[in-house]
Amino acid sequence: MKKILALPAVVLATSVLLAACGNNEAATDKAETPAAQSENQTSTETTDVADQEAAGSDYTTAVDGYRTFAIEQIDEFVKQTEKFTDAVKAGDLETAKSLYAPARMYYERIEPVAEALGDLDPNIDARDGDVEAADWRGFHRIEKALWEDKTTEGMTDFADTLLSDAKLLRAKVETMDIDASLMVTGAVELLNEVSSSKVTGEEERYSHTDLYDFAANVEGAREIYNLLKDDLAAKDKDLNQQIADRFDALEKELAPFKDGDGYVSYEKLKDEDVKKLSQNLDALAEPLSNMGQVLGV
Amino acid sequence: MTEQKKDSLKKPLSRREMLKLTGVAGLGLLLGGGGASGLMALGRKKSPASAVEQASPNDKGLPFYGKHQAGIITPAQDFICFAAFDVTAGSADDLRRLFKNWTAAAAPMAAGEMIGEHNTTLNTPPTDTGEAAGLTPSRTTLTFGVGPSLFDGRFGLQGRKPKGLRDLPAFAGDALDPQWCGGDLCVQVCADDMQVAFHAIRNLARIARGHAVLRWTQEGFQRTGRADPAGGTPRNLLGFKDGTGNPDTTDAVLMDQTVWAQPADGPGWMAGGSYMAVRRVRMRVEVWDRSTLKDQEATFGRHRDSGAPLGSRGEFDPVDLKAKSADGQPVIPATSHLRLAKGDGSQQILRRSYSYSSGLDAKTGQLDAGLLFISYQRDLEKQFIPIQKRLAKNDKLNEYTVHTGSAVFACFPGIMNGGYIGDTLI
Numbered sequence: 001m002k003k004i005l006a007l008p009a010v011v012l013a014t015s016v017l018l019a020a021c022g023n024n025e026a027a028t029d030k031a032e033t034p035a036a037q038s039e040n041q042t043s044t045e046t047t048d049v050a051d052q053e054a055a056g057s058d059y060t061t062a063v064d065g066y067r068t069f070a071i072e073q074i075d076e077f078v079k080q081t082e083k084f085t086d087a088v089k090a091g092d093l094e095t096a097k098s099l100y101a102p103a104r105m106y107y108e109r110i111e112p113v114a115e116a117l118g119d120l121d122p123n124i125d126a127r128d129g130d131v132e133a134a135d136w137r138g139f140h141r142i143e144k145a146l147w148e149d150k151t152t153e154g155m156t157d158f159a160d161t162l163l164s165d166a167k168l169l170r171a172k173v174e175t176m177d178i179d180a181s182l183m184v185t186g187a188v189e190l191l192n193e194v195s196s197s198k199v200t201g202e203e204e205r206y207s208h209t210d211l212y213d214f215a216a217n218v219e220g221a222r223e224i225y226n227l228l229k230d231d232l233a234a235k236d237k238d239l240n241q242q243i244a245d246r247f248d249a250l251e252k253e254l255a256p257f258k259d260g261d262g263y264v265s266y267e268k269l270k271d272e273d274v275k276k277l278s279q280n281l282d283a284l285a286e287p288l289s290n291m292g293q294v295l296g297v
Numbered sequence: 298m299t300e301q302k303k304d305s306l307k308k309p310l311s312r313r314e315m316l317k318l319t320g321v322a323g324l325g326l327l328l329g330g331g332g333a334s335g336l337m338a339l340g341r342k343k344s345p346a347s348a349v350e351q352a353s354p355n356d357k358g359l360p361f362y363g364k365h366q367a368g369i370i371t372p373a374q375d376f377i378c379f380a381a382f383d384v385t386a387g388s389a390d391d392l393r394r395l396f397k398n399w400t401a402a403a404a405p406m407a408a409g410e411m412i413g414e415h416n417t418t419l420n421t422p423p424t425d426t427g428e429a430a431g432l433t434p435s436r437t438t439l440t441f442g443v444g445p446s447l448f449d450g451r452f453g454l455q456g457r458k459p460k461g462l463r464d465l466p467a468f469a470g471d472a473l474d475p476q477w478c479g480g481d482l483c484v485q486v487c488a489d490d491m492q493v494a495f496h497a498i499r500n501l502a503r504i505a506r507g508h509a510v511l512r513w514t515q516e517g518f519q520r521t522g523r524a525d526p527a528g529g530t531p532r533n534l535l536g537f538k539d540g541t542g543n544p545d546t547t548d549a550v551l552m553d554q555t556v557w558a559q560p561a562d563g564p565g566w567m568a569g570g571s572y573m574a575v576r577r578v579r580m581r582v583e584v585w586d587r588s589t590l591k592d593q594e595a596t597f598g599r600h601r602d603s604g605a606p607l608g609s610r611g612e613f614d615p616v617d618l619k620a621k622s623a624d625g626q627p628v629i630p631a632t633s634h635l636r637l638a639k640g641d642g643s644q645q646i647l648r649r650s651y652s653y654s655s656g657l658d659a660k661t662g663q664l665d666a667g668l669l670f671i672s673y674q675r676d677l678e679k680q681f682i683p684i685q686k687r688l689a690k691n692d693k694l695n696e697y698t699v700h701t702g703s704a705v706f707a708c709f710p711g712i713m714n715g716g717y718i719g720d721t722l723i
Contacts, residue, residue: 010555082654181420242507246507266348279385279510282506283385283507283510284507286503286507287506287507288424289421290421290422292420292421293415293418293420293421293422
């Protein structure tokens with residue numbers, strides 16, 4: 001299940017209410033704090049300008065692009081989930097196992113959207129212990145049966161519920177408010193997800209298919225970045241270049257772990273591989289978290 | 298902060314739970330509740346009225362800029378946070394940029410100020426992580442150095458490598474673990490407050506992302522100034538005073554002789570800098586605690602209580618290595634730490650060590666505790682290495698210690714106002 005630490009989320013959620021107050025405080029702060037510029041901060045010199053322009057900035061094209069992307073992904077997600085749940089219900093253990101991780105990738109790419117839709121996320125993607133045992137259902141419930149119990153027995157109901165949850169997600173996404181701010185925070189959230197559970201192998205604890213989720217999360221973040229990069233480049237060329245370079249670096253680190261259409265088992269990673277992936281991820285997520293500041297969203 | 302919010306900081310929340318909380322927190326913010334005023338106060342200087350009684354009179358912090366880097370002959374603060382980094386940046390330009398960015402963060406941190414301008418903009422991550430907001434400078438010093446591995450081909454620095462800067466030779470009994478060895482760069486942060494020290498390392502690591510990654514870290518402590526207002530020589534975790542024989546840091550001539558690299562020593566960029574040796578020394582405290590006091594004192598060559606050399610009364614009494622007891626044996630045993638460390642007195646180093654405690658050794662259930670040994674010297678080969686060779690070979694203390702980490706760094710000369718860390722090198 002997707003988790004968010006409470007404080008940043010609360011601060012974000014209340015930022016609108018406090019916008020006026022925040023601006024005043026920022027002015028006070030600047031008067032008292034000597035300008036110190038780390039690389040991340042040099043990229044934000046233009047922020048005051050960006051703040052002023054924010055009202056005038058128009059991200060309609062990017063937002064529309066993202067909605068299209070999200071719907072495409074969810075359409076495919078429903079299709080692939082249906083194949084997966086069919087195999088589960090047919091008792092075809094090996095086929096079910098082979099369809100599990102690829103189907104999930106469509107979901108993982110648009111996680112911020114799914115997260116924003118309340119209970120659907122835990123229903124689809126909760127891990128053991130994330131919810132009360134009696135409420136546990138979705139992909140990871142079936143994952144446990146397939147890999148640990150090595151059976152599809154007793155999974156028919158879970159398969160049916162999973163598919164209906166997936167279809168509900170498809171229906172709800174049409175009505176959802178997507179704005180540039182959701183995209184920007186979503187891109188960082190995707191990487192935070194990787195950082196906190198995928199790179200550590202905690203997400204797919206029975207199937208060890210964590211690298212599928214890893215790759216999909218990064219692809220989802222890259223899609224958001226791609227949609228916003230022209231706007232970003234116009235406001236801060238260096239930051240834009242840095243983010244692009246670090247996406248490349250991370251993808252390069254991930255490439256050796258590709259295996260056909262998928263990825264190798266998490267168990268094949270050595271400690272040093274995990275460390276390197278994690279460090280490349282942090283190196284990307286840090287400048288990415290400044291994208292919103294520059295864009296003024 | 299309300300109990301509810303305190304709890305909410307500890308555990309991750311699902312988005313649904315978060316949305317429920319948002320209403321509550323939003324109300325608090327509008328009413329100017331604790332959480333909000335706390336956030337708004339970030340970056341403001343402490344008002345005199347709120348300063349704690351014990352706050353140091355040196356409230357503006359120690360100077361960051363100057364002829365020598367702070368943190369070398371500066372009287373040791375209560376805590377250390379030490380970090381070694383590996384550079385991942387590919388070019389000299391990137392490395393220079395990292396040093397500039399670190400300078401821009403280090404100078405305000407030494408002054409107890411926040412990094413950067415964006416600390417109250419609500420919809421972006423703050424430029425300072427905030428845990429030191431409102432705290433005094435706490436005599437923070439940040440000391441930067443470069444390891445031998447930085448002078449490989451990556452940055453075109455091969456020709457600028459100091460002759461004596463190379464990994465230490467293998468000493469007898471070393472049990473080095475790569476996870477506590479080496480590093481392209483090091484940062485020694487010392488402060489009278491652990492939170493302030495940690496804040497510095499955390500922010501430097503954050504700023505380094507994409508250019509350098511942490512290789513190893515070690516935190517350390519001494520007795521605090523509050524626990525020892527008289528400021529006596531600190532004791533190590535074996536219970537003995539450690540550092541009695543240190544040279545007088547107020548003697549500028551002596552410091553030039555023992556600590557500061559001189560222009561004629563070469564290379565020019567190191568003039569005014571100092572070479573640092575770091576050893577992570579685990580103490581077998583369980584074994585030590587089963588040794589008799591007599592054995593313990595014979596091991597160090599000092600009385601535990603007073604710190605005086607064996608056979609003397611006062612801590613700073615002259616060390617008489619010739620003294621013999623009634624049975625003709627040296628009063629200060631030949632294999633004692635004191636005698637071997639002192640040698641013939643021709644090599645001196647400035648020790649700046651801290652104790653560490655890093656939880657349990659999971660394998661044995663014993664404490665992983667000991668000494669983060671740090672020394673500064675003008676020349677590693679002439680000073681540190683011969684001393685450590687003697688100790689490694691014969692020191693009775695070796696029964697109770699094991700060296701698990703090792704690194705050397707060339708710590709830059711001081712940074713002049715307007716300059717940046719390492720600007721004499723790159």
